Amino acid sequence: MEKNGEKDFTSFVQEAGLIWGPSPEIYGGVAGFYTYGPLGKLLKNRVENSVRKTFNESGFREIEGPTVLPNEVWKASGHLDTFQDRTIKCKKCGAVFRADKLIEEGRDISADAFSNDQILRFIKDNKIKCPVCKGNFEEKIEKQSLMLSTVVGGKEASLRPETATGTYLPFIRYYNYFRKKLPFGVFQIGKAYRNEISPRQNVLRGREFTQAEGQIFVDPKEKNNWGPYEKIKDEKLPFWSESEQKSGKFAGKVISVKEALEKKLIKSQAYGWCIWLAYTQFKNFGIPADRIRMRQHHADEKAFYADDAWDIELKLNNYGWTEVCGVHDRTDYDLTQHSKASGVKLEAVRDNGEKFIPHVLEIAFGSDRPTYSLIDIFYEKKTEGEGKTILRVPYHMSPIDVSIFPLMRKDELLKAAEEIVLDLEKSFIVDYDFTGSIGKRYLRSAMQGTPYAVTIDYDSLEDKDVTIRDRDSERQVRVKIDSLREILWGLLKGGKKFEELR
Ligand SMILES: [Zn+2]
Numbered sequence: 001m002e003k004n005g006e007k008d009f010t011s012f013v014q015e016a017g018l019i020w021g022p023s024p025e026i027y028g029g030v031a032g033f034y035t036y037g038p039l040g041k042l043l044k045n046r047v048e049n050s051v052r053k054t055f056n057e058s059g060f061r062e063i064e065g066p067t068v069l070p071n072e073v074w075k076a077s078g079h080l081d082t083f084q085d086r087t088i089k090c091k092k093c094g095a096v097f098r099a100d101k102l103i104e105e106g107r108d109i110s111a112d113a114f115s116n117d118q119i120l121r122f123i124k125d126n127k128i129k130c131p132v133c134k135g136n137f138e139e140k141i142e143k144q145s146l147m148l149s150t151v152v153g154g155k156e157a158s159l160r161p162e163t164a165t166g167t168y169l170p171f172i173r174y175y176n177y178f179r180k181k182l183p184f185g186v187f188q189i190g191k192a193y194r195n196e197i198s199p200r201q202n203v204l205r206g207r208e209f210t211q212a213e214g215q216i217f218v219d220p221k222e223k224n225n226w227g228p229y230e231k232i233k234d235e236k237l238p239f240w241s242e243s244e245q246k247s248g249k250f251a252g253k254v255i256s257v258k259e260a261l262e263k264k265l266i267k268s269q270a271y272g273w274c275i276w277l278a279y280t281q282f283k284n285f286g287i288p289a290d291r292i293r294m295r296q297h298h299a300d301e302k303a304f305y306a307d308d309a310w311d312i313e314l315k316l317n318n319y320g321w322t323e324v325c326g327v328h329d330r331t332d333y334d335l336t337q338h339s340k341a342s343g344v345k346l347e348a349v350r351d352n353g354e355k356f357i358p359h360v361l362e363i364a365f366g367s368d369r370p371t372y373s374l375i376d377i378f379y380e381k382k383t384e385g386e387g388k389t390i391l392r393v394p395y396h397m398s399p400i401d402v403s404i405f406p407l408m409r410k411d412e413l414l415k416a417a418e419e420i421v422l423d424l425e426k427s428f429i430v431d432y433d434f435t436g437s438i439g440k441r442y443l444r445s446a447m448q449g450t451p452y453a454v455t456i457d458y459d460s461l462e463d464k465d466v467t468i469r470d471r472d473s474e475r476q477v478r479v480k481i482d483s484l485r486e487i488l489w490g491l492l493k494g495g496k497k498f499e500e501l502r
Contacts, residue, residue, distance in 0.1 A: 006318060009379055012389060016447060018043065018375060019203060032199030032207030036371075039448055042399035042429060044210075044371045047285065048189055050397070051212045051367065054281045058228075060185035060214050065166035067191055071156040074147065076341030077165045077334070080158075084143040085197050086116065088123070092135025098197045099141055102128055108249075108320065113300040116141040146194040148207075159193040163211045164362060168334045171217065171346040171358075182348055182358055183222065183270070187214035189367065201319060203368040214277075214363040218270055219348070219356065220332070229269035232276045233258040238293045239310075241265050250293055250321075265296065267329070270361055271308045275327045278312055278363045282324070285370050286394030291315040291377060295323075305333035312365075316376045324373060325365035332357040378449070391449030392472070401428035401492055403445040407457040409434050417456045420466070420481060427485060428492070446471055452488065470498040477501045 013019050017037035022029030036044055052062065074080040088099040099119045100111035103126075111119065120139055122128075129135065148159040160166055167188050178184040189212045199205045236254040241263075244250075255263075257272040266272050275294065282292050297309040307329035313321045335346040335357050347355050378392045391398075404421050406413035414434060421432045431450060433441050438455065445453045455467045465478045468487070475498065479487055490496035 005381065008381055009318065009376075012379060012381075012447075013202070013375060016391070019372070030207075032196055032205070034203050034206060039399045040371070043374065043393070043397070044367055046397045046399065047367045047370045047374070048210075048212065050284050051187075051189065051281065054277070054284055055185070055187045055214050058185065058277055060187045060216075062187055062189070063167065063170070064190060065163070065169070065188060067160050067193075068150065068152060068157050069160055069166060070152070071149075071158055072341065073165060073169070073338075074158050076337045078337070079147060079161055079165070080145075083146050083161055085146055086119065086141045087144050087197050088119075088141055089138045090130035090133060090135045091138050093130060093133040095130060095132045096144075096197055097131070099123075101198075102131075110298070110301065113298055144195075144197060146196065148193045148195050161194050162192050162364070163188040163190055163213045164215060164364060165334070167213065167215050168338060168346075168360065171335060171338075172344070174217070175348060180349070183216055183218040185214055185216045187212065192366075203372050204319065204322065206368060209366055209368045211364070211366045213365070216270070216274065216361040217348075217358040218361060219350065220359045221350075223268035223270040223359065226269035226273055229257075229273050232273060233261075233269075235276055237276065237279050238289075239265055240293050240295050242296045242298055245295065245298075252290065252293075266308050266310075268308070271327070271329050274361045274363055275310055278325050278327050278365070281363075281365075282312060282314070282370070285374065286397050287314060287370075287373065287377065293321065303328070303330075305331055307331050314369075314373050314377075316373060317379070318376050322369070322373075324369045325363065328362045328364065330360040330362055332359050334360055388443060388446070390446045390471070393449045395451040395471075395492065398449040398451050399429070400431045400448055400450045401452070402488055403431045403433055403441070403448075403450050403453040405438060405441050405453060405455045406434050407438060407455055412461060413456055413458070416461060420454065420456065420484065424485060424488065428488060442469065452491065454484065468501070473498065475499075 016039055018040035019034050020037050021034035022031050023033045023035045071080060086099045087096050089096050100114065103111040103119065103122050114122065119141060123137060130137065146161055150157050150159065167186055174184060174186060189210065191208060192211045193208050196205060196207050199207055234256050236256050238252065238254050239260050240250050257276055260266050261269065261272055266275065279292065279294065291314050293313050295311045295313050302309045309328045311323045312325035314324050316322050339346045347357050349355050374393050374397060380390045380392050382388045402424060404417055406417035421430055424430050433444065442453060451471050453469045460466050464481045466481055466484065467476050467478055469476045479501065487501065491498060
């Protein structure tokens with residue numbers, strides 16, 4: 001599916017210092033592993049800090065658990081026995097592929113719920129050939145575990161394939177920490193690992209990736225008595241229900257959370273609030289509303305324990321609608337499983353003394369996909385003129401806050417510029433650039449997505465003014481060096497508009 005411009009995009013991602021790989025490049029690379037370059041890591045930090053802010057503002061608390069856990073945990077969670085991909089092998093060259101992905105690539109369908117026979121029939125009917133050698137596939141589906149295993153202290157263990165399970169295990173600790181009051185929310189941002197068969201699509205599908213998952217522990221009897229629901233029930237979201245999916249394409253329709261509950265698209269106020277929060281997070285990243293939709297899971301693709309289950313999908317330029325988040329009502333499945341397997345009762349007590357196992361509502365996503373999505377959506381290449389490339393990310397998400405340019409590479413200008421850099425670095429991410437023409441530096445700054453560029457010229461030495469240039473309007477304003485830090489703070493963090501300057 002090489003699209004026009006996809007090659008440009010791929011080289012941009014590498015050359016701008018966003019994402020490199022597969023890593024390690026000098027040894028030929030291993031599929032599914034990537035290195036975030038300096039610009040990419042700054043962007044990913046913005047994404048993760050936005051997630052922290054959203055969760056913290058909603059009363060969640062962050063924890064950090066180990067990435068390696070003994071296999072008895074994964075046996076209890078079900079991962080050891082069922083966390084597998086279905087694979088199919090090329091008869092001619094022997095290459096192995098993930099069967100459902102072969103079907104999905106380039107088609108707007110989900111093969112998750114296809115039976116093995118359905119997959120084989122689809123491949124035959126649609127004459128899908130081996131992407132490597134164009135050969136035919138064997139007529140059988142095999143399974144491969146996605147768990148990466150290791151041995152620790154003589155015990156079989158696995159690298160976690162998700163952060164969620166590790167978040168459930170200290171339930172009793174949280175219960176005490178949160179003063180024995182439900183509901184409470186906990187989230188975790190950290191690495192997880194899946195031994196994918198044939199990872200492609202850059203960091204959208206890596207073997208090592210960063211998850212950001214929030215879990216709310218709730219009394220099942222309180223799911224429809226959810227305080228924060230009142231405030232958000234009239235918010236309109238792009239719910240795309242299972243029945244609408246069957247009757248055609250997504251039409252961009254929005255309905256309120258309340259309506260979704262009345263129509264029984266979702267089952268509880270608490271779940272409605274969770275899906276609203278997840279949607280809000282993608283708005284907080286600055287993703288345009290018309291690129292976000294919420295897709296209900298089909299009855300047959302839902303995990304057997306899941307009650308409500310919806311995905312958030314983003315419309316990407318390179319890959320079309322792409323899953324970026326799952327919101328699940330996991331009921332009491334996890335705490336029940338781990339109570340049974342560990343012998344420790346993971347339960348709570350109601351005011352009347354009744355004991356019960358809490359339900360878990362989960363908002364599961366990561367930071368790689370949102371980071372990639374921001375690059376994909378906001379990458380802009382102008383073909384006319386000098387072929388200017390701009391990473392038009394929303395200003396609050398831009399990797400670098402401000403570029404500083406001495407007009408020429410002359411000692412007195414460099415000295416004045418360096419003083420400004422030292423001062424601004426205390427509050428901002430600053431890129432100091434004195435190489436090449438000023439025009440080239442403006443282009444580079446826009447390519448990095450930096451909202452503002454400050455130029456120090458000979459007049460600056462006399463009148464103590466510098467020029468600030470705005471990335472999107474390309475307008476320029478002279479301001480006092482003394483007030484530069486305050487002005488940038490207002491623009492970047494205080495909601496001030498560039499047009500208000502002067
Ligand atoms: Zn082949």
